[in-house]
Amino acid sequence: MAVKFNMALAGNPNAGKTTLFNALTGSRQHVGNYPGVTVDKKEGVYTVDDFSVNLIDLPGIYSLSPYSEEEVVARDYLVENRPDVVVNIVDAANLERNLYLSCQFMEMGVPMVIALNMMDVAAKRGIDVHHKKLAKLLGVPVCPIVARSGKGIKELMQVAVRVAEHHKVWQPLNISYGEELDSLIIDLKAKVEAAAFMTCDYPASWTVLKYLEEDDLHISRGDDDNPLISKELQKEVAIISEHMEQTISSAPDAMVADHRYGFIKSILRQNVMHYTIDQNRMHTSDKIDMVVTNRFAGPIIMLLILFGVYKFTFTYSAIPVEWCELFFSWLGGTVDSLLADGYMKSMLISGVIDGIGGVLGFVPLIMFMFFCIALLEDSGYLARVAYMMDRIFRTFGLHGSSVMAFIISGGIAGGCAVPGVMATRTLRSPRERMATLLTVPFMNCGAKLPVLALLIGAFFSENKAQYMFFLTLLAWVVALLVAKVLRMTLLRGEATPFVLELPPYRVPTFSGLMIHTWEKTWQYIKKAGTVILGISIILWAMMTFPGLSSEQEAVFTARQEAILGQQSPEGVAGLESGEVTAEGRALNQALLQLANVRSEAALRHSIAGQIGTSLESLSQYAGFDWRTNIALVGGFAAKEVIISTLGTAYSLGEVDPEATGSLAETLKRDSGWNKVKAFSVIVFIMFYAPCFVTVACIIKEAGHWKWGWFAMAFNTAFAFSLSTFVYQIGTRLF
Amino acid sequence: MAKILVRNMQKHQQGVVTAVKVGGILGQRIREMGLMPGSKISVQGRAPLYDPVAIRIMGGTLTLRNAEADYIEVEVQD
Numbered sequence: 178m179a180v181k182f183n184m185a186l187a188g189n190p191n192a193g194k195t196t197l198f199n200a201l202t203g204s205r206q207h208v209g210n211y212p213g214v215t216v217d218k219k220e221g222v223y224t225v226d227d228f229s230v231n232l233i234d235l236p237g238i239y240s241l242s243p244y245s246e247e248e249v250v251a252r253d254y255l256v257e258n259r260p261d262v263v264v265n266i267v268d269a270a271n272l273e274r275n276l277y278l279s280c281q282f283m284e285m286g287v288p289m290v291i292a293l294n295m296m297d298v299a300a301k302r303g304i305d306v307h308h309k310k311l312a313k314l315l316g317v318p319v320c321p322i323v324a325r326s327g328k329g330i331k332e333l334m335q336v337a338v339r340v341a342e343h344h345k346v347w348q349p350l351n352i353s354y355g356e357e358l359d360s361l362i363i364d365l366k367a368k369v370e371a372a373a374f375m376t377c378d379y380p381a382s383w384t385v386l387k388y389l390e391e392d393d394l395h396i397s398r399g400d401d402d403n404p405l406i407s408k409e410l411q412k413e414v415a416i417i418s419e420h421m422e423q424t425i426s427s428a429p430d431a432m433v434a435d436h437r438y439g440f441i442k443s444i445l446r447q448n449v450m451h452y453t454i455d456q457n458r459m460h461t462s463d464k465i466d467m468v469v470t471n472r473f474a475g476p477i478i479m480l481l482i483l484f485g486v487y488k489f490t491f492t493y494s495a496i497p498v499e500w501c502e503l504f505f506s507w508l509g510g511t512v513d514s515l516l517a518d519g520y521m522k523s524m525l526i527s528g529v530i531d532g533i534g535g536v537l538g539f540v541p542l543i544m545f546m547f548f549c550i551a552l553l554e555d556s557g558y559l560a561r562v563a564y565m566m567d568r569i570f571r572t573f574g575l576h577g578s579s580v581m582a583f584i585i586s587g588g589i590a591g592g593c594a595v596p597g598v599m600a601t602r603t604l605r606s607p608r609e610r611m612a613t614l615l616t617v618p619f620m621n622c623g624a625k626l627p628v629l630a631l632l633i634g635a636f637f638s639e640n641k642a643q644y645m646f647f648l649t650l651l652a653w654v655v656a657l658l659v660a661k662v663l664r665m666t667l668l669r670g671e672a673t674p675f676v677l678e679l680p681p682y683r684v685p686t687f688s689g690l691m692i693h694t695w696e697k698t699w700q701y702i703k704k705a706g707t708v709i710l711g712i713s714i715i716l717w718a719m720m721t722f723p724g725l726s727s728e729q730e731a732v733f734t735a736r737q738e739a740i741l742g743q744q745s746p747e748g749v750a751g752l753e754s755g756e757v758t759a760e761g762r763a764l765n766q767a768l769l770q771l772a773n774v775r776s777e778a779a780l781r782h783s784i785a786g787q788i789g790t791s792l793e794s795l796s797q798y799a800g801f802d803w804r805t806n807i808a809l810v811g812g813f814a815a816k817e818v819i820i821s822t823l824g825t826a827y828s829l830g831e832v833d834p835e836a837t838g839s840l841a842e843t844l845k846r847d848s849g850w851n852k853v854k855a856f857s858v859i860v861f862i863m864f865y866a867p868c869f870v871t872v873a874c875i876i877k878e879a880g881h882w883k884w885g886w887f888a889m890a891f892n893t894a895f896a897f898s899l900s901t902f903v904y905q906i907g908t909r910l911f
Numbered sequence: 912m913a914k915i916l917v918r919n920m921q922k923h924q925q926g927v928v929t930a931v932k933v934g935g936i937l938g939q940r941i942r943e944m945g946l947m948p949g950s951k952i953s954v955q956g957r958a959p960l961y962d963p964v965a966i967r968i969m970g971g972t973l974t975l976r977n978a979e980a981d982y983i984e985v986e987v988q989d
């Protein structure tokens with residue numbers, strides 16, 4: 178039986194953690210959540226020799242301070258789960274800064290190995306790292322690797338397993354933080370140990386450091402554990418704080434940080450690093466930045482890149498999208514010919530196949546879009562977008578990092594507001610974060626995309642990409658303006674720090690891109706497959722039952738008989754034998770028209786029809802009829818449902834209820850639809866209440882259900898006003 | 912030798928940090944990214960609207976808003 182170990186991967190953002198994790202676990206990984214928070218928790222399995230290693234990919238962080246969810250998650254994981262070994266990934270080309278986190282791990286005393294990654298990049302930049310010497314001076318094993326090519330990974334894991342086996346006790350590193358602090362630390366540590374203050378979880382020296390750094394999270398835990406000693410520690414820290422302020426105009430936390438870097442510098446100075454190339458020389462990445470973030474060229478390049486993403490997505494996904502549509506049409510036709518008429522067949526075709534098909538048909542489009550986003554992210558360009566956009570975002574009371582949340586939510590059309598709302602957790606200012614998470618649902622997410630694409634395809638097909646691009650800009654303008662209004666009213670307050678790293682440009686790996694793309698597309702498919710299927714069937718039922726009353730049925734039967742009765746016997750015979758005569762055609766026409774009216778009556782009479790009709794008196798101002806209303810109500814559940822509902826509504830109410838023809842064609846032919854109405858509907862869909870999954874996330878992230886209600890009520894009222902405006906003006910102009 | 916603020920540094924000008932005059936969250940964030948007395952920095956560029964500023968430090972690039980960079984005092988060669 179293999180021995181089991183728990184291993185955590187930790188390191189700075191962009192140090193190559195994900196690359197190493199993928200290289201180690203391959204497909205044997207899954208993404209979950211940390212309890213209580215929504216930071217992704219990636220787990221996987223790796224087997225080496227006789228050992229089976231359980232791998233956890235901790236979020237990328239710069240330090241163990243408590244200012245972001247990621248940092249708190251990483252630090253709590255280490256304390257609560259006590260992994261057998263921590264593999265600390267360090268970027269060899271940016272060693273000094275990366276070792277700051279390593280230093281904090283060592284202060285905690287976790288058993289660890291340093292994986293010195295990016296050795297190839299370091300070599301290219303003329304940085305020579307003597308890893309053996311570094312290991313000796315730090316007292317921690319150091320393994321040089323190239324995560325991207327897999328070089329050194331096997332050795333790394335062997336060393337990690339050895340550490341896990343032999344290094345069972347946490348051994349906190351003691352470094353000097355300056356004479357003044359050192360003596361205080363010794364005092365305080367004795368107090369903490371004497372009172373056994375949080376010592377089951379945290380090493381005493383670490384607790385003292387956290388009090389010196391005035392780490393709110395640790396102090397509040399201390400207050401819960403033993404308020405007396407917690408107060409005493411805080412008092413001592415306050416005294417020395419004041420003293421330092423007066424004598425050297427510094428503070429304990431600054432002192433601690435200074436000495437951590439001092440410790441790192443003192444090690445690196447001992448011949449650990451050698452430069453074979455002048456470090457002031459420009460790297461390729463800097464040269465690219467000279468052009469790409471240039472005052473004049475930068476914004477133009479950015480617009481071109483974003484527009485290129487559209488062109489690429491829309492042009493190249495068209496063919497697979499068509500294949501998908503053909504497949505589902507074929508499937509509908511097959512079921513139609515195989516099954517007998519009845520509720521079962523109607524449910525399968527109108528509920529299941531139309532519903533799922535409408536959503537899955539757009540998977541290629543969404544995949545292409547996610548591929549582009551992964552490309553921008555992995556290459557390092559997305560950080561440049563944040564850098565270039567911050568000045569503008571600040572104007573609207575947001576933060577350069579808000580860009581990420583907006584882009585993930587669909588700023589480059591085709592994201593999802595759910596991860597977008599979650600991505601706001603890296604924003605540290607509560608107000609900027611709230612303003613971001615309340616406005617990201619205005620972006621054109623991947624679920625709205627097919628609906629918008631459908632309407633654009635049907636009514637504005639001449640310039641698809643241009644229209645999509647315009648709608649994306651519109652979403653941005655509206656979201657930013659609403660954010661500004663929120664920041665001036667409900668969320669008034671100061672701006673927060675913008676300290677962002679620009680990672681060097683890298684050529685993304687194909688497999689990395691594929692994994693990203695697939696992960697996100699799979700999330701979409703899973704949502705479509707489960708939630709959407711359920712909702713599609715519920716809606717089918719709402720649109721089918723209670724059906725026509727027996728009196729109404731009788732009326733329709735009578736009318737049908739009347740039509741047949743008007744015909745000459747030859748005509749009836751012709752109809753029955755399938756012979757096409759002019760009279761037969763006219764008869765057919767009359768019968769189909771009647772059937773059409775009949776199913777429309779049935780739908781109007783259904784539960785959904787009743788809701789839609791009762792809303793019509795209000796929604797007519799924006800040009801929405803009851804069918805559109807049903808679809809929009811369905812969209813509360815998930816935006817994709819709008820398509821499946823429209824599909825169901827129209828195929829049920831249409832000439833042939835069993836046909837799964839193209840919805841776009843149906844809408845185009847429908848006399849109730851025109852460009853103005855289509856645009857009014859587009860505007861409403863873009864800005865009305867977010868889907869319930871997003872609302873749930875907003876409630877969780879904002880910490881109060883009232884924000885969920887706010888998002889639903891405010892957005893719907895806002896969207897309706899906008900649509901009404903568009904429709905009223907539009908019908909007068911065109 | 913003169914002490915100036917990052918805001919007043921020219922593009923590609925080099926200097927050594929002499930003081931970071933801010934505490935709290937911002938101060939900690941700035942320090943843990945390596946901006947502390949004794950660190951060598953140079954200005955790599957500025958965003959299209961002259962703000963934020965990109966600073967080269969320890970072989971990496973950091974961006975800060977001008978208002979934040981104003982807390983960082985740098986000694987530069989004349």
Ligand SMILES: Nc1nc2c(ncn2[C@@H]2O[C@H](COP(=O)(O)OP(=O)(O)OP(=O)(O)O)[C@@H](O)[C@H]2O)c(=O)[nH]1
Pocket residue numbers: 188189190191192193194195196197236237294295296297298322323324325326555556683684685686689
């Ligand atoms: N040349 C080179 N590139 C690498 C190496 N390891 C990773 N990369 C690249 O560095 C980039 C960042 O790697 P990731 O694995 O996404 O970094 P990460 O640490 O997971 O970053 P976060 O997801 O932001 O935490 C990717 O483009 C990788 O292909 C390496 O050893 N050599």
